[in-house]
Amino acid sequence: MLQQFITRYSELNLGKYKVNEPLAPYTTWKIGGPADVLVEPAGKEQIVQTVRLLHDMQLPWMAIGRGSNMLVSDKGMRGVVIHTGHALDYVRQEDNLVHAGAGLSFIKLSVLTGNMGLSGLEYAGGIPGTVGGAVYMNAGAHGSDVSRIFESAEIVLETGELVRYRTEDMKFAYRHSVLHEIRGIVLEATFRLEHGDRHEIKALNAANKERRLRTQPLQAACAGSVFRNPPGDFSARLVEEAGLKGFRIGGAEVSTLHANFIVNTGQATASDVLTLMERIQQTIKDRYGVELVPEVLVVGER
Ligand SMILES: Cc1cc2nc3c(=O)[nH]c(=O)nc-3n(C[C@H](O)[C@H](O)[C@H](O)COP(=O)(O)OP(=O)(O)OC[C@H]3O[C@@H](n4cnc5c(N)ncnc54)[C@H](O)[C@@H]3O)c2cc1C
Numbered sequence: 001m002l003q004q005f006i007t008r009y010s011e012l013n014l015g016k017y018k019v020n021e022p023l024a025p026y027t028t029w030k031i032g033g034p035a036d037v038l039v040e041p042a043g044k045e046q047i048v049q050t051v052r053l054l055h056d057m058q059l060p061w062m063a064i065g066r067g068s069n070m071l072v073s074d075k076g077m078r079g080v081v082i083h084t085g086h087a088l089d090y091v092r093q094e095d096n097l098v099h100a101g102a103g104l105s106f107i108k109l110s111v112l113t114g115n116m117g118l119s120g121l122e123y124a125g126g127i128p129g130t131v132g133g134a135v136y137m138n139a140g141a142h143g144s145d146v147s148r149i150f151e152s153a154e155i156v157l158e159t160g161e162l163v164r165y166r167t168e169d170m171k172f173a174y175r176h177s178v179l180h181e182i183r184g185i186v187l188e189a190t191f192r193l194e195h196g197d198r199h200e201i202k203a204l205n206a207a208n209k210e211r212r213l214r215t216q217p218l219q220a221a222c223a224g225s226v227f228r229n230p231p232g233d234f235s236a237r238l239v240e241e242a243g244l245k246g247f248r249i250g251g252a253e254v255s256t257l258h259a260n261f262i263v264n265t266g267q268a269t270a271s272d273v274l275t276l277m278e279r280i281q282q283t284i285k286d287r288y289g290v291e292l293v294p295e296v297l298v299v300g301e302r
Contacts, residue, residue: 002036005057005080014050015042015087023072023300026064026083028128030221031270032072033300035081040238043087044101044187049177051185052160053081062299063185065103065130069137069223073300074270084132088187093118096193099152102132102186106139114205119196120149122204126212127224132186136179138172142208151190158183175295217255221264226277235292236260236286242283249276258275274298 009017017039025055041047054061060079064070068107088101091112098118100109109131110124123144127134135153152166161283163184171178210288212218227235239245240259251268254276256260262273283293 001057001059002080004054005059006037006056008053009039009050012049012053014039014046014053016040021081023064023067023076023081026081027067027070027072027166027223028221029067029071029223029264029268029273031074031264031268031273032067032070033074033270035070035077036079038081038083038086040083040085047082047084047087047187048156048160048162049184050082051156051158055158055160063132065133065136066105066128068127068129069133069296071223071270071273071296071298071302073298075301077300082185083132084185088132096195097190098193100131100189100191102130102135102188105129106131106134108238110205113191113193114198114201117195117198118193118200119201120144120191120193122208123203125205125208126216126218131189133272135170135186135189136177137175138170138177140175145172146177149191149193151192153189154187155179155184215258215263217257217263220255220261221268222261223296224254225260225295226262227260227280228295230290230292233290234260238284238288238290238292242280242287244280244283247276247279249279252276254280270298270300 019037020036021038022033024030024050041050043179063082065084088103090101092099093116106124106127106129110121113121123142127139133147150167154163155163229235236259244254245259246256250272251265252272253265255263284290284292
């Protein structure tokens, strides 16, 4: 069936594809086995057609943006991985509304809207994913998140139906959106921002960036916060207090800078990271009776 999919995808001229493609380079953790097939549809219409084809053929698929919140298993992904990538990396301004393609870097969007003198995305300056991934995760920082500025999104559902979802459809919550419950690909998101002072926006952006550089291992291969914060507390505080900073399994290490980050010191496998995550969860449960829940998404064949 996969071969039939590739044949049809090529005949329809939907974009690039790669067979048995290692996913590690597509993730910020630089970890993960191969996808049976990785496709990079050339544009919006091609993504829609790809999803329709996959639906007709009943093949499993997954979207990947920047891979900055994902742990791909060592065996990799069966089926088809749709890399939104650079095909949808545009931005269009309409007064205080900004329409952004799902493949655009969220950091770039933050910079561009700052240059436009639009306020609201200053918090996004250090979140290294795509617009699509940010909507999926309701990415947030510094007391804000996507839900605060979200207007609507154009989404292709797994059935191939094209819909426009507004905030009330999105079920936004802490690192959650309706896209965790139904399957679909964000093609474009529209954000409602506020006119502001360009210099103030840029200064806030720079301050946020500076704070991150001080507190997060941004040069290392990592995927941001590994665990969600438990109600009323911080995972990093618990992990640090438990003395786990610097604790290592194989090539995976609890960051010495930020206790809720796990860094790949060079040769870490997904299995190293998973074992380390389990050890952290067990330690925190034994000591504090708190169940840490992963924020990173563990995907692929186990
Ligand atoms: C150094 C560092 C710092 C970070 N700091 C923060 C932070 O402060 N706040 C925060 O919230 N996160 C943070 N993260 C995590 C991560 O950057 C965000 O969750 C980001 O929004 C994920 O986007 P992505 O494109 O990388 O998504 P991916 O990791 O590629 O995918 C995540 C999920 O989104 C889905 N997805 C991706 N694109 C689409 C699409 N177009 N349509 C539908 N679904 C899609 C994927 O299928 C997957 O289920 C950080 C990560 C790093 C490495």
